[in-house]
Amino acid sequence: MKKYVLNLSLLLASGTWAASVDVVSPDGRLKVVSDISDGRPVYSVSYDGKSILENSPLGIKSDIGDLSTGMSLVESRRGKVSKSFDQDKIKKSHIEYEANQLITTLRNSKGHTLDIEWLVSDNDIAFRYLIPCQGDTGAMVINEEVTGFRFPEQTTAFLTSQSDAMIGWKRTKPSYEEFYITDAPLDSASKFGQGFTFPALFRIGNDGWALLTETGVDGYYCASHLTDYKDGVFFIAYPMPEENNGNGTTAPGISLPGTTPWRTITVADNLAPIAETTIPWNVVEPRYEVKRKARPSRGTWSWIVWQDNSMNMEDQKTFIDLAADLGYEHILIDAGWDKNIGYDRMPELLGYAKSKGIRPALWYSSSGYWNDIVQSPINKMDRPIVRKKEMKWLRDNGVECIKVDFFGGDKQETMRLYEDILSDA
Structure with a gap:
């Protein structure tokens, strides 16, 4: 039985307010701070008071304008999400999901508006962009996500390279079969210069672990990966133009109001919550009922x-x-x-x-x-x-x-x- 409880309360209204707002997990150990730095939306993550992600960029660049600079916080709302559901084909059969929610509304001088939704549960962060209609504009091409991840300098990485497109056997790559680098410096170059494939695991020295991936990707968006480390940040990267033998666009087109997929960050001081996370399922809903359940078999x-x-x-x-x-x-x-x-x-x-x-x-x-x-x-x-x-x-x-x-x-x-x-x- 699924339950979805949402209770929003207005925190900030128009006027002069501090740009910094935060949301913590139900157990109080995981914290996200959302802020504006020189007009640029940023966020940081800590666990048990230790830094997991330093100020990291947020926002999108679209065909109607840049929603990553010149932004100001105009409103913030809080809520709680509670879900209880059964799942017969993942690592856990019954899931109880409790998360604290924060939605921030950002606006630039041209009146372009962008909402960022955060769900923070024990050990898991999920966030996405909620994009309302922009005046009379009801469709948008998102040319670039500015979303990034800035780890503390003591962090090491466990990553697999994103392959070049249209190479390898019968020009079938990317096939997601490249080798992993383990416990490697953050500035380790990817094999092909195309960044790294999700999921991506990071060890923040002795302070914790973080696993990055995405969920909720469907036909209204593209799948993503990480860029190489540049300017101290791993950014979200879209597909390469050469993929699909050059057919199709790299930038997703969405109708408005619309949403992007969830970016997720699983954080802990040991690897058990990383291995056991069900966050890819917690924040999405089934799209349709199947006529016959999937059956595991040999x-x-x-x-x-x-x-x-x-x-x-x-x-x-x-x-x-x-x-x-x-x-x-x-x-x-x-x-x-x-x-x-x-x-x-x-x-x-x-x-x-x-x-x-x-x-x-x-x-x-x-x-x-x-x-x-x-x-x-x-x-x-x-x-x-x-x-x-x-x-x-x-x-x-x-x-x-x-x-x-x-x-x-x-x-x-x-x-x-x-x-x-x-x-x-």
Whole structure:
């Protein structure tokens, strides 16, 4: 049962007030201070009185104006958020989420307005931008987020590099398979000069730990990562223009009023709260109800052992038998099944799996126009008409699960494709 309690009270009205406001966690250990420094919104974070993030920048730059400079605080509201929910596919089955809320309203001399929402719970911070209509303007392109993270100088980093786009095997990168640097100096350069992938972990000397990531990303925005360390700060970075073979924009377009995804910071004096955090789920809501719950299962997979040559009727039946003998529940039938076995013969193989009590999952490429993948099926998942036809064939033949591979990047276009495939499935 989910509950959402929100109680806002006005703290500041128009007039001359101090720009600094703060919000603390229910246990009083985690604190966020929101401030204005020379017209620039900033924030800082402390835990048990020890600095985790020093004054770090906030704001956005858009096609209608710069909402990161010349800003002043005009209003601040406080509230509390309380949620209780069950989740059957993450690290904790029942979650009780309690957070203190702060919403600050900033405005510049041109009348452009930006709200920043903070939710601070024990060990977790989530914040995002709430952007109202700007006069008669009801649409915006956010060209850049000024959001940054300025760590104390004793901090070391555990990071994995963001790859260049359209490189590597069959030009499929970024594939999020780069190696991590561990306990490294803050100014360690990323391998490709493109910054670092979320999640990102930092050790603030002996004073604590901080994990950065994002959540609530959907088709109304792009996914993000971190820049290289520059001017003492890691900034939010958008996708590279080359991603998706150059298709789609790097800057997200949103309707107004609109919101950005949540940026989250998990803070503790040990690693247990870092590993145990459920903040990516705590601040979002389900978008739709599924017809069938996801079921964890064990399976066999011929490709990991015998590679592409195993994609034939005989070998797949062998691995179906193996799954049945082991008491497993499914098999992944990998790339090339459509050509090597064929759509005409697949009902025979799928029926064989069903006779053994094994649920098959089929592999698909995400597209055919943003990499050089020849492993098929291709061009089945990236367009709605052919995708819906394929989904019907899958359903009619008893396939409950698909694996869609080699997405082309983090642009808004890709986020929409994720949602489209999910909703059609």
